[in-house]
Amino acid sequence: MLLEIKTFPNKVLKKVSVEVEEVTPELKELASNMLETMYENKGVGLAAPQVGVSKRLIVLDCSENRDEPIVLFNPEIVKGIGKTIGTEGCLSIPDIEAKVQRFEKINIKGLNENGEETSYDAEELLSTCFQHEIDHLNGVLFVDKLSPVQKLKVKKLLAEMEAQAIQ
Ligand code: NI
Numbered sequence: 001m002l003l004e005i006k007t008f009p010n011k012v013l014k015k016v017s018v019e020v021e022e023v024t025p026e027l028k029e030l031a032s033n034m035l036e037t038m039y040e041n042k043g044v045g046l047a048a049p050q051v052g053v054s055k056r057l058i059v060l061d062c063s064e065n066r067d068e069p070i071v072l073f074n075p076e077i078v079k080g081i082g083k084t085i086g087t088e089g090c091l092s093i094p095d096i097e098a099k100v101q102r103f104e105k106i107n108i109k110g111l112n113e114n115g116e117e118t119s120y121d122a123e124e125l126l127s128t129c130f131q132h133e134i135d136h137l138n139g140v141l142f143v144d145k146l147s148p149v150q151k152l153k154v155k156k157l158l159a160e161m162e163a164q165a166i167q
Contacts, residue, residue: 047136
């Protein structure tokens with residue numbers, strides 16, 4: 001089932017999400033619907049707050065063939081190494097892209113769709129994507145992390161989105 005993606009400045013995007021205590025059938029279905037929504041919108045990742053659910057759940061697929069879905073509950077970065085700067089976008093902030101600094105490589109752990117502990121060593125796009133999605137669980141958007149110059153570039157577009165939401 002396709003879900004509605006909440007866009008900036010929806011307040012749910014600023015909330016800190018709560019830990020998942022148990023991966024219930026309902027949460028498993030939510031993850032599956034989030035993947036469907038992500039693929040439909042040609043995104044590489046989606047976090048639960050983006051569909052209005054303040055729970056620590058992310059889904060992603062950074063593979064070329066779009067056939068390597070990842071579901072992770074309570075994701076946690078165990079280790080981050082190095083720095084990299086890449087261009088990011090977000091389904092909740094359409095039409096804006098900007099350069100963001102991230103760890104180059106990370107080790108990340110969490111629970112898979114069956115509630116089993118799992119971990120990933122990620123680099124390049126997958127590493128960036130994990131970090132972007134985890135930020136969503138802490139109410140942080142990529143536009144919050146920009147350098148002053150980058151911030152200035154997107155300021156007008158964000159203000160326009162806010163003005164439109166008020167109407
Ligand atoms: Ni995003």
